[in-house]
Amino acid sequence: MSLPAIAEKDFQDTVRSRGMLILVALFSVLVAAFAVIVRPTGDGGDQFATEVLLQFFVGPLLVTTLVPLVGIVVGYNAVSGERESGSLKLLLSLPHSRADVVFGKVLGRGAALSLAVVTGFLLPGIVLFALAQTGALATFNVGSFLGYTVFAAVLGVVFVAIAVGCSAAAETQRRALIGGVAVFVLFVVLWSLVTGQFLNAASGLIDPLPVSQQQVSVFLQVANPITGVELLSGAFLGDRLLSGETVNQQISAVSMLVFWTIAPPLAGLWKFDSDDL
Numbered sequence: 001m002s003l004p005a006i007a008e009k010d011f012q013d014t015v016r017s018r019g020m021l022i023l024v025a026l027f028s029v030l031v032a033a034f035a036v037i038v039r040p041t042g043d044g045g046d047q048f049a050t051e052v053l054l055q056f057f058v059g060p061l062l063v064t065t066l067v068p069l070v071g072i073v074v075g076y077n078a079v080s081g082e083r084e085s086g087s088l089k090l091l092l093s094l095p096h097s098r099a100d101v102v103f104g105k106v107l108g109r110g111a112a113l114s115l116a117v118v119t120g121f122l123l124p125g126i127v128l129f130a131l132a133q134t135g136a137l138a139t140f141n142v143g144s145f146l147g148y149t150v151f152a153a154v155l156g157v158v159f160v161a162i163a164v165g166c167s168a169a170a171e172t173q174r175r176a177l178i179g180g181v182a183v184f185v186l187f188v189v190l191w192s193l194v195t196g197q198f199l200n201a202a203s204g205l206i207d208p209l210p211v212s213q214q215q216v217s218v219f220l221q222v223a224n225p226i227t228g229v230e231l232l233s234g235a236f237l238g239d240r241l242l243s244g245e246t247v248n249q250q251i252s253a254v255s256m257l258v259f260w261t262i263a264p265p266l267a268g269l270w271k272f273d274s275d276d277l
Contacts, residue, residue, distance in 0.1 A: 002100040003107070006091075010108025014074065020116050023070060027062070027120020034058050035128055050141035051237045054148045059233070063152045064226050065188060067117065071159025072180040074113050078105040079167040079272065080176040102168045102269045106261075110160040114153035121149040144237055151233040158225045158260050159184070165264025169271040187224050195220040219252055225260045228253030 014020060034057040079101065082088040091101060125145050132140035166179035186194065199206075199217055206213050222228045231253050235241045242250055 002094075002096040003104045006096060006100055006104025007107035007111070010078070010105050011112050014109050014112035015115060019073075020112060023116045024120045024123075026066075027117065028123045030062050030066075031058055031121055032124040032127065034061065035124060050139075050144045054144070055234060055237060058148075059230065063155065064230065067152055067156045068159040068184055068188060068226060070116075071113060071156045072163045072177075072184050074109050074156075075105070075160040075163025076167050076176045076180040077173045078109060078164045079268070080170045080173045081167070083171065084173055098272050099269055102164060102265050102272060105167075106161050106164045106265050109164065110157035113156040113160055117153045117156050118149055121145070121152065125149075147236050148233055151229050151236065154257065155225060155229045158229075158257055161261045162264045165266075165268035168265065168268030171275070187226050191224045191227075218249060222249055222253040223256050225257055228257050 035053060037057065079088065082091060088101075092098065096104075125142070128140050128145070129142055162183055163176070163180045166183070167173075167176040170176035170179060195217070198220070199213060203213060206216055222231060231246065232241065232250055235244065235246060235250055240246070
C-alpha cells in the first residue's frame with residue numbers, strides 16, 4: 001500500500017495548494033473569454049458553437065501551451081524538492097521503495113492536475129450550457145465539451161509524468177526545472193524544426209527500409225504528445241475516434257501517449273536508484 005499512500009498524500013497536498021486554486025480560476029476565465037470572443041449565435045449550430053470553440057480557440061491558445069507548462073511546474077520538484085529539503089530521506093526510511101515514491105508522485109500530482117483542468121473547464125461549461133438553453137448561444141454540445149476536457153487532462157498527466165521523471169533524475173530542483181522546460185520547448189516550439197532536419201539528414205537511411213519517408217514523418221508528428229492529443233481530440237470532435245482514414249495514426253498517438261507517461265518516470269527511477277542520498 002506504499003504507492004497509493006504516497007499518491008494520496010501528494011494529491012491532497014497539490015489540490016490544497018494556492019497554485020491549484022489559481023489554475024482553476026485561470027482555466028475558467030480563459031475558457032469563458034474564448035467563448036465570449038467566438039459567441040456563435042447565428043446558424044453555425046452545433047459545430048460552430050462547440051467544435052470551433054474547442055479546436056480553434058481553447059485548443060491552440062490554452063490546452064496545447066498552458067496545460068503542458070502547468071504539468072511541468074506541478075511535477076518538476078516532486079522528488080528533487082524533497083531531496084533538497086532532506087524530507088526524502090525520512091520518506092524512504094518508511095516502508096516505501098524508490099519506485100513507490102516516483103510513481104506515487106506521478107499518480108498523485110497527475111490526478112490533482114486532472115481535477116484542476118476538469119474543474120476549470122466545467123464551470124464555464126455550465127454557463128455555456130445555460131446560455132444555450134436561453135438562446136443566447138448557438139446549440140452547445142455537452143458531450144463534445146466534456147470529452148475534450150478529458151483529452152486536455154490526459155495531456156496534463158503526460159507532462160506531469162515527464163516532469164517527475166526529470167525530478168527523479170536530477171539532484172537539484174534547478175536542474176529538474178531546466179530539464180522540464182527544455183522538454184516543453186522541444187515539444188511546443190522546436191519539434192517541427194528538429195524532426196524536419198532529422199528527416200532530411202536520414203533520408204538515405206530511410207529509403208532502403210519498408211516504410212516511406214512520409215510514413216516516418218507522420219509517426220514523428222504523432223510522437224509529440226501535444227500533436228497526438230490534437231489528433232485524437234480532433235477525431236473525437238469529428239466522430240472519427242479510432243476510425244476513419246487516420247485510425248493508424250490515432251493508434252500510434254495513443255501508443256506514444258502511453259510511452260511518454262511511463263518511460264520518463266522509469267528513466268528517472270533508473271538514475272534515482274543509483275544515486276546515494
